[in-house]
Amino acid sequence: MTVPQEGRTVIRAQALRRIAQATLAELAGVAPSEVSVQLADVRGALAIEAATPIDLGAARVSGTLIERTAAITAELTTRFERTAERTVGQVRLRLLRLAGTQTGRRAE
């Protein structure tokens, strides 16, 4: 097992967006294609601005909607920082609608 001495890994914006998208989709219990993510710089840290529907049945968090949103935001920050090795300065999350078996599917 030789560790390469030279070389560098750079994660470009597109990849970062995908990481945030996939993570958020998993947390909210929806498909990644339903999640939209914008990344920006806030004084040197990364700002994530995301909009997603939430499936209350499939989401990985529990509690009231406010609690879930806060939990999703916190978990997204943690996972993103671990995966991409970038400091997240702020997360702005918008819930678009309720999706899933009970409500969303029938309405659509």
Place this chain on the structure above:
Amino acid sequence: MTSETGAYRRISRRETHSSRAGWAITVAAAVMASAAAAGVASVYLIVHPSASARVRDGFDGAAALDSPGGHRIVAVCVAAVLIGIVLIVVAVAPGHRARRSLEARRAVVIADDKVIARALAKTAAGAAEVPRDQVEVRVGRTRAVVRLTPLAGAAIDPAAVVQAVSSAGVGYGLWRTPRVLVAQRAVVG
């Protein structure tokens, strides 16, 4: 061997400096011309003493600086002095070119400063952990200036960049501590 060393030094100097010969010749010619003119004028004034009075009248007239003739003379003098200063500075200045000679045993190696800047940019990008296109390096005679655009969420350690660039730059005659400037605005990636 000694003659070779001399030749190497001469070639290296030729490559890293631009020739001052033309400018030096111009200055020398101007000095010769004015000396000759002064000589001719003094002999003329000795031979024709009456001319000396006329010259004095001329200067008296010109001394009234408000007169159009006075203005013209002042303008011509100022222009001549400025041209003279420029000529002398150019003729005496070292005439460095943006390239430098590198250490090599049996050859003269001349590198353009652009090449050095590229090499240092690579070093800086590695130390700052940013992509190469977010690094800009300018190389002066003795110091490099590094400008970095950080990645959002990934802080740059300027001290590490200074360290890396200065140790890489010593071999290129950049002995002064490099300036490392990190942009306020980061880019996402």
